[in-house]
Amino acid sequence: MAELLQGKPVSDEIARNIESRVAALHELGVCPTLALVRVGDRPDDVAYERAVIKQAEALGVRTHQVTLAAGAAEDQVVRFIKAINADVDIHGCLLFRPLPPHLDEERVCNALAATKDVDGITSASLARVFIGSGLGFPPSTADACLKVLDYYGVPLEGARVVVVGRSLVVGRPLAMMLLARHATVTLCHSRTSDVAAVTREADVAVFASGRPKHFGAEYVRPGQVIVDVGINFDAAGVMCGDVDDAAVEPIVRAITPVPGGVGTVTTAMTLLHTVEAAEVAAREQMDIAIERLM
Numbered sequence: 499m500a501e502l503l504q505g506k507p508v509s510d511e512i513a514r515n516i517e518s519r520v521a522a523l524h525e526l527g528v529c530p531t532l533a534l535v536r537v538g539d540r541p542d543d544v545a546y547e548r549a550v551i552k553q554a555e556a557l558g559v560r561t562h563q564v565t566l567a568a569g570a571a572e573d574q575v576v577r578f579i580k581a582i583n584a585d586v587d588i589h590g591c592l593l594f595r596p597l598p599p600h601l602d603e604e605r606v607c608n609a610l611a612a613t614k615d616v617d618g619i620t621s622a623s624l625a626r627v628f629i630g631s632g633l634g635f636p637p638s639t640a641d642a643c644l645k646v647l648d649y650y651g652v653p654l655e656g657a658r659v660v661v662v663g664r665s666l667v668v669g670r671p672l673a674m675m676l677l678a679r680h681a682t683v684t685l686c687h688s689r690t691s692d693v694a695a696v697t698r699e700a701d702v703a704v705f706a707s708g709r710p711k712h713f714g715a716e717y718v719r720p721g722q723v724i725v726d727v728g729i730n731f732d733a734a735g736v737m738c739g740d741v742d743d744a745a746v747e748p749i750v751r752a753i754t755p756v757p758g759g760v761g762t763v764t765t766a767m768t769l770l771h772t773v774e775a776a777e778v779a780a781r782e783q784m785d786i787a788i789e790r791l792m
């Protein structure tokens with residue numbers, strides 16, 4: 499049976515890091531604050547929101563919820579984001595995606611100030627992921643995948659890593675981040691012929707295509723490490739990943755469970771990014787104050 503790569507010890511380690519940094523910020527009178535902007539009621543958004551609020555409360559990070567109806571006008575969403583940009587007491591903003599289809603996702607995402615973009619949704623943040631320098635943070639989920647692999651000592655340099663799913667939320671940025679770690683990366687998508695033949699070649703296979711329990715025994719081989727990024731809900735409303743665990747676990751070396759895997763770490767990464775954004779803002783405020791003294 500596969501070793502289960504649990505997210506909890508990884509998120510606990512990140513939480514300890516967050517805790518000490520939050521304490522230092524509190525001493526400066528700064529309370530790291532994350533705005534959560536949700537349009538509509540997608541169950542995966544609601545699950546993520548609930549997880550973020552719970553962990554934020556436990557770690558002394560303040561949250562500020564903005565919840566809009568699924569039919570909200572684009573200009574209204576943009577206005578809320580611009581208000582967040584202008585609010586010096588808010589350091590990060592998490593905009594749940596995908597947005598309802600009537601909204602121009604690129605326009606809405608790019609309304610956010612890159613300095614507050616804790617989930618890599620602006621073009622500026624993505625440029626940093628692709629080029630290696632600039633503003634913003636990588637998408638938390640992609641960051642979380644790497645954190646889990648590092649924590650469990652899975653080597654990436656020279657490894658054949660196959661990512662299934664080319665979304666801008668996970669697949670594409672993750673592929674670039676894996677490349678930066680010297681993995682040999684293959685990106686599969688809906689038009690790839692014989693995905694199973696490609697994923698069976700991998701040392702590490704990452705499934706991020708949003709298809710509940712879609713990937714079964716034919717997609718894997720013994721010795722592999724499987725990362726399941728999917729957050730789906732089955733017909734009974736129970737959370738499940740993209741991988742058919744019952745079929746895959748008897749074959750592979752290790753796999754991240756859903757729930758309890760990458761998702762837990764994603765939440766911690768978003769809060770860590772928020773704390774880092776608050777540190778940068780606090781440093782800037784101090785620089786301004788010192789300049790005034792001179």
Ligand SMILES: Nc1nc(=O)c2c([nH]1)NC[C@@H]1CN(c3ccc(C(=O)N[C@@H](CCC(=O)O)C(=O)O)cc3)C=[N+]21
Pocket residue numbers: 542543545546548549592593594595596617619638639667729737756757758759760761762763764765
């Ligand atoms: N801009 C954007 N970035 C995202 O990363 C993003 C998004 N939008 N929209 C929604 C999906 C979904 N998602 C989850 C992340 C963690 C948990 C999570 O922490 N799950 C816990 C269980 C929580 C529970 O049981 O309710 C776990 O996996 O163990 C859930 C869902 C991030 N997404």
